Amino acid sequence: MTKGKPHGGSIWTRPERAPRGPVPEHSRAKIAAAGILIADADGLDAVTMRSVAAAVGTGPASLYRYVVNRGELLELMADQARGELDYTTAADGSPTARLLAIAREGRALYLRHPWLLDIQAAPIPGPNAVAFIEHALAALDGTDLPGPARLEAVALFSGAVRLIAQTEVEQLRAGQDAIRWQGELAAYLTGIVSAGQHPHLAAALAEAPTSDGPTSQEDVFDSAMTRILAGLLSPSTP
């Protein structure tokens, strides 16, 4: 009759070890670690079922005993990487300061594992994602935001960290091609601007990129993050 899936939706609601059967030769953690190593070295596209299986020392088909599809493998990797986050620097201080500390940790994580930006968030958060939410909520203690608004603020906060880190990683990805790339972009925009349309873009590009010395990436990140946090933590104006 009606079957009623016993388990299944997400990998986080499915037990790692089955009640019966032989003891698995590998583990989710080991497989995820292998995937992370490959992604760090050669990018997310290099993380194939075959490459991960080979790194673990087995065949591609065997991975499907631990994971339902490639997406779940990436979920495993993403959550395991998030386990590297260290929240001790966000232990106390003002909400803004604590969240900024968490944001810095997140930025470092994205720079360490740029492929995280290529994985879109899964519908159900893994344990380390939940831990992130918990710590961000803890940082919100002392603000006058109501409960649901706090969850929303954490989501926006997390997205902002990802967003800013993404622009930073994009430049790093260009690598040594940065000169060629920036040159092409500049030529392209110059061509557009000189056409007469887009006066505001012309004005913004004309202005010099700050005359008082080169700003470090960390400073850019901090100031952008601080601005966003100011908006998120301010009471809503109805």
Added chain:
Amino acid sequence: MTKGKPHGGSIWTRPERAPRGPVPEHSRAKIAAAGILIADADGLDAVTMRSVAAAVGTGPASLYRYVVNRGELLELMADQARGELDYTTAADGSPTARLLAIAREGRALYLRHPWLLDIQAAPIPGPNAVAFIEHALAALDGTDLPGPARLEAVALFSGAVRLIAQTEVEQLRAGQDAIRWQGELAAYLTGIVSAGQHPHLAAALAEAPTSDGPTSQEDVFDSAMTRILAGLLSPSTP
């Protein structure tokens, strides 16, 4: 000797029509339109070289006369979709009001073409992306932000629109499975919370999701966007 790429980096710096040779039977716009139709109907994964080629009425190999690879095809689609944006509602008013109007347009676009969220921004923006930047910059007129900060603010603004729309689309994607999905998520979180760790998450979840009637998605979007804009437009506090 040294060849020196005549053209090439991006599709936007490459002319659509070559100076010599027969007149192409198709066009970038037509191919992009076909791809958009498919993506709207069956998602971005259904946009394969074969399916788009078939929709245009040709073979897969022929598409490579218009596009260097699948990524460029997606770029074409993304920029063409952005051409649907209407900025007339953002013509005047306060910077916040104008940006909010643009944000609403963006939200509607993402809801109309959810697959846009699956395409990550290309290194070089297409014409309609440039138009978006231009209009956002125009909305920033009257603020005291310096030039480079405005470009940064536009980037953050654009990312915020995308981020908020994404959470909204995620729920829509669950579709009728929403009941099952929310149920599973709730059960999952309940299990985690009841373990005793994560006290802040427990507190946030315990609080009722506002007692004064159901809030519409538009209101949620507007309030979140307004909060973020407040942060972006406020002068940096050094």
Added chain:
DNA sequence: CGGTAACTGCGATCATCGTTCGCTGTACTG
């Protein structure tokens, strides 16, 4: 203790996808 059910490992294999090759035909140049 023996039988059965549930599970693991995995070789072989499939369907599909992005992309390339090479040929033929066509339009523009000089």
Added chain:
DNA sequence: CAGTACAGCGAACGATGATCGCAGTTACCG
């Protein structure tokens, strides 16, 4: 009119995600 650069495209390649079915392994039940 000859040459060249390009368009269209059938056929094919290599790689990938995923499935099937069988053999070996463990735990539970009577």
